[in-house]
Amino acid sequence: MSELLHTDRPMRADARRNHARILEAARELFASEDPDVQMDDVARRAGVGVGTVYRHFPDKDALMGELVRERFAIFNERLSLALAEGRERPFAALADALRENVASLAEDAATRFAFMSGGERVFAHASAEYEEFMRLASELVERARGAGELRGDFQALDIPMVMCGVCAAMGHRKVGWDWQRYLEVVVSGMSSTA
Numbered sequence: 001m002s003e004l005l006h007t008d009r010p011m012r013a014d015a016r017r018n019h020a021r022i023l024e025a026a027r028e029l030f031a032s033e034d035p036d037v038q039m040d041d042v043a044r045r046a047g048v049g050v051g052t053v054y055r056h057f058p059d060k061d062a063l064m065g066e067l068v069r070e071r072f073a074i075f076n077e078r079l080s081l082a083l084a085e086g087r088e089r090p091f092a093a094l095a096d097a098l099r100e101n102v103a104s105l106a107e108d109a110a111t112r113f114a115f116m117s118g119g120e121r122v123f124a125h126a127s128a129e130y131e132e133f134m135r136l137a138s139e140l141v142e143r144a145r146g147a148g149e150l151r152g153d154f155q156a157l158d159i160p161m162v163m164c165g166v167c168a169a170m171g172h173r174k175v176g177w178d179w180q181r182y183l184e185v186v187v188s189g190m191s192s193t194a
Helices: 013-030 039-046 050-056 060-085 090-106 109-117 119-124 127-146 158-169 179-190
Strands: none
Touching (some): 013 050, 013 060, 013 109, 039 060, 060 109, 060 119, 060 127, 090 127, 090 179, 109 158, 119 127, 127 158, 158 179
């Protein structure tokens, strides 16, 4: 998360605008899946000085980490909704939340790039959101397992791995590379009736 967000003071309006422009520029550039994107490139695309970028994000890992943090916040909203609404059909709630979260990555090449290439330093910026994700996922998994609808050996820790595995197939335009089909194969295999 950016250093500016760690203070108790709210950001000034111009700082909020710059922050949003920097993130949008980063999304556009990382969507190209170019590992050589530099902070100077982000500054140029955002129309701000490179010093402004560094005031918001001390390094590229922090910038990519903010994209990951934002995406985990969205994931967590979906998992929370699945917990609230899925009591009658716990496996369906888990599977639908997984489908929705993975589908959101299909529309966000920049965050996919950050997920697949970022590493631990990037994910450290989203540690609170990731911990919440795992807490919510664990509750969904336990509920589905308790209903006898989920394989006994499936764990909440399998969910991020499934998401990363399916992510790896996204963006490839090769014949037979259909991430949605792969996801459905995995969801089917999660069921205790598989």
